[in-house]
Amino acid sequence: MCGIVGYVGDGNVYDILIKGLHRLEYRGYDSAGIALGTPSGKINIYKSQGKVSNLEDFCKDKNLEATSGIAHTRWATHGEPSDTNAHPHFSEDGNLALVHNGTIENYKVLKDALIQHGCTFHSETDTEVLVQLIEYIKLKNDCSLLDAVRMALKQVVGAYAIAVIEKNHPDKIIAARNSSPLAVGIGNNEMFLASDATPFVEYTNECVYLKDGEIAIIEKGEPLKIVNLDNRETQIDVTTLELSISQLEKGGYEHFMLKEIFEQPTTLRDCIRGRVIEGGKKIMLSGVIDGKEKFLNAKRIVIVACGTSWHAALLGKYLIQDMCKIPVEVEYASEFRYSNPILDEKDVVIAISQSGETADTLAAVKIARNMGAYVYGISNVVGSSIPRETESGTYIHVGPEIGVASTKAFTGQVMVLTLLALSIAQLKGTMTLEKISWLGEHILKIPSTVEKVLALNDKIERLSMKYTYAKNCLYLGRGFSYPVALEGALKLKEISYIHAEGYPAAEMKHGPIALIDEEMPSVIIAPKDHVYEKIVSNVQQVKARGGSIIAIVNEGDEIISKMADHVLEVPEMPECLTPIITSIPLQLLSYYIAINKGKDVDMPRNLAKSVTVE
Ligand code: F6R
Numbered sequence: 001m002c003g004i005v006g007y008v009g010d011g012n013v014y015d016i017l018i019k020g021l022h023r024l025e026y027r028g029y030d031s032a033g034i035a036l037g038t039p040s041g042k043i044n045i046y047k048s049q050g051k052v053s054n055l056e057d058f059c060k061d062k063n064l065e066a067t068s069g070i071a072h073t074r075w076a077t078h079g080e081p082s083d084t085n086a087h088p089h090f091s092e093d094g095n096l097a098l099v100h101n102g103t104i105e106n107y108k109v110l111k112d113a114l115i116q117h118g119c120t121f122h123s124e125t126d127t128e129v130l131v132q133l134i135e136y137i138k139l140k141n142d143c144s145l146l147d148a149v150r151m152a153l154k155q156v157v158g159a160y161a162i163a164v165i166e167k168n169h170p171d172k173i174i175a176a177r178n179s180s181p182l183a184v185g186i187g188n189n190e191m192f193l194a195s196d197a198t199p200f201v202e203y204t205n206e207c208v209y210l211k212d213g214e215i216a217i218i219e220k221g222e223p224l225k226i227v228n229l230d231n232r233e234t235q236i237d238v239t240t241l242e243l244s245i246s247q248l249e250k251g252g253y254e255h256f257m258l259k260e261i262f263e264q265p266t267t268l269r270d271c272i273r274g275r276v277i278e279g280g281k282k283i284m285l286s287g288v289i290d291g292k293e294k295f296l297n298a299k300r301i302v303i304v305a306c307g308t309s310w311h312a313a314l315l316g317k318y319l320i321q322d323m324c325k326i327p328v329e330v331e332y333a334s335e336f337r338y339s340n341p342i343l344d345e346k347d348v349v350i351a352i353s354q355s356g357e358t359a360d361t362l363a364a365v366k367i368a369r370n371m372g373a374y375v376y377g378i379s380n381v382v383g384s385s386i387p388r389e390t391e392s393g394t395y396i397h398v399g400p401e402i403g404v405a406s407t408k409a410f411t412g413q414v415m416v417l418t419l420l421a422l423s424i425a426q427l428k429g430t431m432t433l434e435k436i437s438w439l440g441e442h443i444l445k446i447p448s449t450v451e452k453v454l455a456l457n458d459k460i461e462r463l464s465m466k467y468t469y470a471k472n473c474l475y476l477g478r479g480f481s482y483p484v485a486l487e488g489a490l491k492l493k494e495i496s497y498i499h500a501e502g503y504p505a506a507e508m509k510h511g512p513i514a515l516i517d518e519e520m521p522s523v524i525i526a527p528k529d530h531v532y533e534k535i536v537s538n539v540q541q542v543k544a545r546g547g548s549i550i551a552i553v554n555e556g557d558e559i560i561s562k563m564a565d566h567v568l569e570v571p572e573m574p575e576c577l578t579p580i581i582t583s584i585p586l587q588l589l590s591y592y593i594a595i596n597k598g599k600d601v602d603m604p605r606n607l608a609k610s611v612t613v614e
Contacts (some may be wrong), residue, residue: 009190028075356384
């Protein structure tokens with residue numbers, strides 16, 4: 001997965017592209033490059049391995065004059081991260097430069113055919129095949145770049161968002177998409193192109209999200225034109241962006257991750273706003289109202305997601321089964337898509353994805369729709385692919401999440417799943433009005449409760465020192481706290497590179513207990529709930545083997561607090577709402593441990609924010 005930026009206009013092309021690449025660095029950061037179309041009819045390409053800042057250093061003494069340009073921040077799929085494999089790629093004769101996000105599945109067949117025709121390849125990427133193919137078709141048919149792109153894309157199998165510039169037309173970009181996102185920003189006498197709207201939000205709020213199979217012709221002084229692969233003009237739907245610049249900056253925090261953890265009272269307020277009404281008595285989720293009949297008649301709900309979103313999905317299962325009495329299955333989207341799933345029109349499939357672009361989740365959505373299931377999406381990024389491919393859905397409204405480790409999106413997803421379960425229960429009558437209204441009242445208190453939990457920050461920072469050099473760590477929880485344990489362990493491993501495992505606490509005695517000794521700390525999530533007594537005995541078992549314990553308990557806890565080495569107390573909440581509260585100390589703990597180890601928490605090694613390849 002990679003990020004693309006493009007610009008045509010009178011502004012400072014280089015500055016706009018570099019700033020845009022920084023905004024998209026969450027999509028990949030193993031190499032970056034820029035192609036500048038000069039007024040004299042040249043294309044200058046500069047590339048550098050590593051983060052966008054390396055590219056900036058490399059460009060310091062270069063000629064940066066340009067009227068248009070395309071740029072790319074890469075996450076390697078075909079070919080290792082290197083200067084050569086970085087985008088943009090030139091065509092053989094240097095007439096075209098191209099950037100690409102996605103994977104070309106039939107690149108080998110195309111490459112072999114082009115080699116037969118005399119093309120030489122310099123990189124190991126599938127992208128170079130695209131640019132060579134377009135140039136080959138252009139020369140062979142003596143046609144325009146647009147026609148060559150159309151003809152080339154008809155031969156391509158796979159996912160792509162591309163942008164191409166041509167030496168002789170430095171004021172024009174041709175861009176196209178299939179399964180990888182691409183947005184065009186329409187400014188005043190200037191146009192932008194990017195994998196999402198964040199690179200151009202400070203210049204314009206007019207945005208067009210390209211659809212699969214569309215090609216945009218972005219030309220200085222001309223209105224935006226969009227055609228399909230058969231060159232028929234398609235309708236242009238302009239969206240007004242509601243993003244603000246302050247949402248994209250660190251706002252005084254050292255890292256996006258910390259900012260995003262501290263934003264949670266606000267993001268949860270935004271997520272709840274207008275959805276819990278009449279003081280908590282009524283839950284209104286428009287997506288559920290749209291799909292009312294489907295939810296009422298669902299014989300089963302299948303939730304598909306990846307990573308952190310999968311942990312939220314697991315909580316969704318507990319919530320929906322408990323409140324709505326509908327059987328729920330939770331699947332990793334990557335497994336689901338290859339498991340010959342059995343679905344029909346009586347099934348509801350819920351796809352959860354912060355980015356709305358995760359390739360496996362998107363593929364699962366398409367499979368479910370083809371099999372006749374009703375598909376509902378829970379996403380954060382407005383206009384992304386999953387919300388557009390699903391029949392109805394809900395945005396979590398937590399604002400852009402830039403830190404690679406998901407924090408505020410997780411709590412937003414859990415919040416939306418809670419509201420979803422409550423609104424279905426309300427429609428089905430599977431819960432009493434008193435219970436709904438009691439939970440509704442508590443939901444309204446969640447943002448202020450999260451503020452109280454964040455006051456643990458300094459204590460957690462001090463505590464983190466003691467565990468910075470742990471080699472392994474176990475996270476244990478039962479019931480609603482089990483997915484929280486999984487999520488806590490994922491947070492620790494992805495940003496601090498400490499091996500961590502989340503486990504249902506009772507399962508510990510079937511294996512993991514063998515690992516416990518003085519070197520193996522356990523984080524135990526034990527709020528006062530219906531399995532509290534059970535987890536007390538799990539704590540005793542860890543203690544008896546000399547393991548040190550960090551316990552997340554409710555204020556006033558007297559039993560586990562006495563046994564644990566360190567205690568983090570959080571306010572009590574109804575059981576089904578505790579995951580939002582108990583996950584926050586775990587986010588802070590991983591953050592500080594990673595910081596103590598000097599790790600780059602916002603861009604951990606080998607990880608990217610949205611995984612748009614298989
Ligand atoms: C972990 C993390 C990932 C994502 C996963 C799915 O902190 O962020 O595990 O949750 O890649 O991404 P989305 O939700 O965008 O589909």
